[in-house]
Amino acid sequence: MDDVPEDAAPVLPTTADGELIPTVVCDGVDIVYRVNGTGAGRGTATAALNRILRREKAEKAAGVRKVHAVKKVSFVAYKGEAIGLIGTNGSGKSTLLKAVAGLLPVENGKIYTHGQPSLLGVNAALMGDLTGERNVFLGGLAMGMSREEVKARYQDIVDFSGINEKGDFITLPMRTYSSGMGARLRFSIAAAKDHDVLLIDEALATGDRSFQRRSEERIRELRKSAGTVFLVSHNNKSIRDTCDRVLWLERGELRMDGPTEQVLEAYEAFTGGADKPKAKAKPKPKA
Incomplete structure (x- = not known):
């Protein structure tokens, strides 16, 4: 049997049908962080409840900043x-x-x-x-x-x-x-x-x-x-x-x-x- 070079790409395991086996699938992934701004009343319990019940409206009122950290990422490992x-x-x-x-x-x-x-x-x-x-x-x-x-x-x-x-x-x-x-x-x-x-x-x-x-x-x-x-x-x-x-x-x-x-x-x-x-x-x- 011929020797395989050390730097050769590894042979990946497959199914009985010869298909590669996926372990991680990312499909159009977006990840967004929300950073609280300085909106009035954001430190009160009532304001916190309002943010939960009416998230989008509360975010605007409280000056919440969105940071789009990952955008539409797709791959298969x-x-x-x-x-x-x-x-x-x-x-x-x-x-x-x-x-x-x-x-x-x-x-x-x-x-x-x-x-x-x-x-x-x-x-x-x-x-x-x-x-x-x-x-x-x-x-x-x-x-x-x-x-x-x-x-x-x-x-x-x-x-x-x-x-x-x-x-x-x-x-x-x-x-x-x-x-x-x-x-x-x-x-x-x-x-x-x-x-x-x-x-x-x-x-x-x-x-x-x-x-x-x-x-x-x-x-x-x-x-x-x-x-x-x-x-x-x-x-x-x-x-x-x-x-x-x-x-x-x-x-x-x-x-x-x-x-x-x-x-x-x-x-x-x-x-x-x-x-x-x-x-x-x-x-x-x-x-």
Whole structure:
């Protein structure tokens, strides 16, 4: 049998009829935030009730501002895919992931998912006053793992996170962790389980390169177990290393959906260049 190149696109699982298996379907999705203005009486209980009963009229009277964060976005994600989600700041990437996870309602359109999507972000909540060890168990139980499963995978989670590389930090309260340490532990907990749909929001940005390599390898393993992974990142190299498809959102609209290199080239042309290390300024000659 011929060897398959490492960078070859993965063969996606199919049904008995050879059809790809959809895991997430977004159909004309609009997501709108409402920001309260300074309308008179908006802080009273009566005003709140009126806003519920006569929403549109109350919004105008109270000066409610609508922010259209995602506009008519449609796509289908399939089992076994790793999909990058890119765009400039404020383009709606995190908002779309929260809606797919069921944490935000949609204004118009529909989102259909197979199984339970799991959202992992740098702000994913763990208990700051509890030790890292206790949070590993709580996080595992919250994802539906049994206590025995968490106990069996506990040491792998700790080792993967690298929390104890410079001391016994796993026994300290999480409020004593740096933001990077907390993010690494969150990813390690989430990655300990195979997910139908795993949504990752900038969770790889805070780790060092060694941790990023471990994380990218784990994402590839999750794909092999026939899950679907979405990765939001401003690091184009991470997208290139882990994803074979990219969705590009800009000002809430889906600007492009296609193969990773094709979309990233267009995005880098739009933003003014690829991720490159900044050249060091040359010292000025002395007068």
